Amino acid sequence: MTPALATTPHATAPLVRVESLAVHFDRGRGQPPLRAVDGVSFDLLPGETLGVIGESGSGKSTLARVVVLLQQPSQGRVWLAGQDSATLAPEALRLARRQVQIVFQDPRAALNPRMRVHRLIAEPLRIQRIGNAASQRDAAVELLERVELGADFAERYPHQLSGGQRQRVNIARALAVRPQVLVCDEVVAALDLSIQAGILNLFKDLQQQFGLTTLFITHDLGVTAYVSSRVAVMYLGTFVEVGGRDQVIDAPLHPYTRALLEAAPEPVPAARRRAHAPLQGEIPSPVAPPSGCRFRTRCPLAVDRCAAEVPAWRELRPGQHVACHRAHEALDGAPLAQRAAPPSASP
Amino acid sequence: MDAVKVTEAAPCQPAERAPVLSVRGLAIATRGGVQVTRDVSFDLQPGERVRVVGESGCGKTATGLAVLGLLPSGLTVAGGEVRFHGDNLLNLPEAALNRIRGRRVSMIFQEPMSALDPVFTIGRQLSETLRAHHRVGPREAKERCIDALDAVGIPLPRQRYDEYPFQLSGGMRQRAMIAIATICQPEVLIADEATTALDVTIQAQIIELLGRLSEQHRMALLFISHDLGAVASACNRLLTMYAGEIVEDAPLDDALLRPRHPYTAGLLAAIPRRQQGSGQAGHRLLSIAGRVPRPGAMPEGCRFAPRCVHVQPRCHEGPVSLLATGRGAAARCLRIDQLALGGVAA
């Protein structure tokens, strides 16, 4: 299924354009491939933060790796600043990598334990042959200041840092080559709550200072709501809903988005607590996604049509796209439970 | 050296019935003598659901393990008692403790894949628990186990009975773990980060299941978690731990709306919320300055004082006890009468 582009034509050119992206992992010996990403298209506009939210098997991490050119797509194309990544020669590819950088989830695993902090941060500059040793070191120290660590961290080793400090070093390193696009893959998931808050605040500041455009991958709705200007909800390899942050968080149209919002942990006092029946069923395997709409096996609104026909990608509100046969019923914002129809008989 | 003052406010609910679990002054230390937790005191009433929250290193997991005598080899109980219906579990011989474990007090853990034995079937692991504590024949045990698997929401339980852990998904494995832990209908279930490794929608299912089991069997729940946000359901009371101590003990809504300890308030303000205006420019999450003190390098006075925005000179003078804040709640702060801390919006 290849939904049409998730955004309407823009005045400004998108920094990243992904078209009909599919990533299938071969499992060998006549077995069906693992369809990690199965038909995703979107644009990343300058200055925005697109939050991609999803659970396991959604393919969001694979998507992140494709955007930073770490993973080859099986189908579809990725354009970076107007250039099709598939057509780039190795040298041009290396230069293109300056434009997109990534920060990963595990702060410790991402840092070479034998290198001091300033060398770690300056390493991308060395690889991209920017400047000399002295200027690289100065740049590293400056970045340390920007991530609120300070110059005295320059000589330390990763094992001498806390989790939050390591993640700041990772961020500094990612910014060393002054990328235009930053991809963050679950960057706060491994951190304690108060440390997480510090990183998220830092991130917002850096976004402004560096004029970053960001693809922010997370499973945490609260985090997405805090950092994103636009939100894409991913399920089993495809987007099910994309829209502005307020649209998706406050007035979701897709039943999965609504289920995520209801399930998301929130410290809510009893007076405001509403009893929700949690979403039933397990996440299907990406090896054999359900026919038609992938979400139908767990969807409280599923009807026969959902098994037979893949839902079309429709723009139901300006800037908000959904792939659901019954999404229009949610336009007036009534709660999910009211509209429950018996789920489709076939699993 | 430490003035351990256990207040009369430690039991949070007014004690109408005798608590099923009563922890007093529990202190855990490494074998080298470094203190990990101290002065941990709380009561658990029958059927009550208590959540213990704190960030990594606060000692909440060690506390849960200590109740059942499951501390790893590097840690040991340095003092205090854990009374289960009056008996101190810490003094029981191994054989007597084994009659309580899995049968009257159970525990489930974070990673269901590594918590289940990979070379035995689910059914075998379930029935051996049942048969270890009750005289049940193999055939009847199997039937009861299949019923137990069904009761925790595992579809096709008869088929799953003969399957191995690696053949189940994460959510199913955790359900199997819950079945194993509850098959003898214990009075207390300790859940140590039991939903942390699961997806959000599966997490909601498991929390709902635990709440349901707790109500059906009047099973008290001690839910240990670092996720302060996941308290929406299945919880009556909140215990907050910091640097090895309980710093606040309050009914859930009180803790959320009117926290009495600056650390609790700080945690609540650090949670990214999704209400309107959350992401706007100018709104910032509170990031508590500083770092958790290392075990062995604890401050002399209030352990949170170096990071507290409401600190006063007297906070550094000596250790602070849990002080009653009314309605059975308590907080470890000298300024409870002076501070009006903000919580989540009502």
Place this chain on the structure above:
Amino acid sequence: MNRALHFIVRRCLQFIPVILLATLVVFGLVQLIPGDPAVTLAGENATVERIEEIRRAYGLDRPFLVQYGHWLGGVVQGDLAQSMLASKPVLELIADRFPATLLIVGAAVLLALLVGVPLGIAAATRARSSFDNAVMALSSMGVALPNFWLAMILVYWLALSWQWLPATGLPSLSDAPGKALLHAILPAVALASAGVAEVSRQVRSALIEVLASDHVRTLRAKGLPRWRILWQHGLKNIGVTLLTVLSLLINRLLGATVVVEAVFAIPGIGSLLVHSAINKDFAVVQGVALMMVLIVVLINLVTDILYGVVDPRIARQA
């Protein structure tokens, strides 16, 4: 069940090319031995014509691959050719002597298991204590001591000086079972010393890891008694390690038996191999080498299949 059967069949099929390659190597290596077999056979003062006659008679003049094919054809039919020296079929020679080797190797393996496993378990449950350190030190020594040295020490003290046990020889098991067992003790001990050490080390380290694992913590939380956790869950979890150690041990002992049989004058296939190699009786050398290779390959196959039995993940995730 289907998948398990599939797994077994696949493993069996995988070994056919291995065996073929092994036969080729066995046959080819023997050809590399210096010395002309025809000359050996012909005797000291043979004439050139006599040597040539022998060469033709035994097919030693034909090209390598032809000799190989001829030999392989015979092997498949169970005919391992004739021993040049003993003038008996090779197969008969091997069959005569194999039981002796089987006895001492079997006894050594049994000894290694019966002593090594409990020792490893005891060390693991008392990890880092002085008992544990003693066991580890002893096992290091056991691995380091050469078999033949230990064998000679044992012969000197236990057999010759104190006369507790017989020094040499091995009567047939069918004729005098009691005496045979008695004669097998010293050689089995010499063979087993390294085996006990290896088994106890592997059991200890695997068990320490298992006992510290999350699922053992769950088992304790279930209220299971320690003995049950150790003997039922612990052993099954180290099953793969145990199987590996065992199969490696058997394979190694087949090689070590050559030396031990020499010291104790055991009429087994090890000494047959040595004797034939020295005298350039190639047919026998090939036959014995082939037999040993087949045994090793078979043991590996059985071990592989047993892995699937012991650890369900292996068979079902294949």
